[in-house]
Amino acid sequence: MKDGIHPNYRDVCFVDLxxxxxFVTRSCAPTKESIKMEDGRELPLFKLETTSESHPFYTGQQKSVDTLGGRVEKFRNKFAQFSKK
Structure with missing residues (x-):
């Protein structure tokens, strides 16, 4: 491989704010901060607003907005008188 053309691919600690x-994974994400892990390693730190641990879709707290079912029933009720029998 050529030197100087590849990104800095290393272990990075991602933190959900x-x-x-x-969680630690390998990444090329640019960071300016670092964090000391429990095992003694010092890793680059990348801060995230939301992850699978806090996103409502993955935690099961997402509220389903069922507007389609209401629209269909409203349409059927409105045009029921015009249906062929």
Whole structure:
């Protein structure tokens, strides 16, 4: 491989700012901060607003807005008198 053309691919600690959840994965994400892990390693730190630990879709707290079913029933009620029998 040529030197100087590849991104800096290394272990990075990602932290969810909403609940403090941390996970380590390999990434090229640019960082300016670092964090000391429990095992003694010092890793680059990348802060995230939301992750699978805090996103409503993945936590099961997402509220379903069922507007389609209401529209269909409204249409059927409105035009029921015009239906062929």
């Amino acid at each position: 909403s609940n403090g959840f941390k």
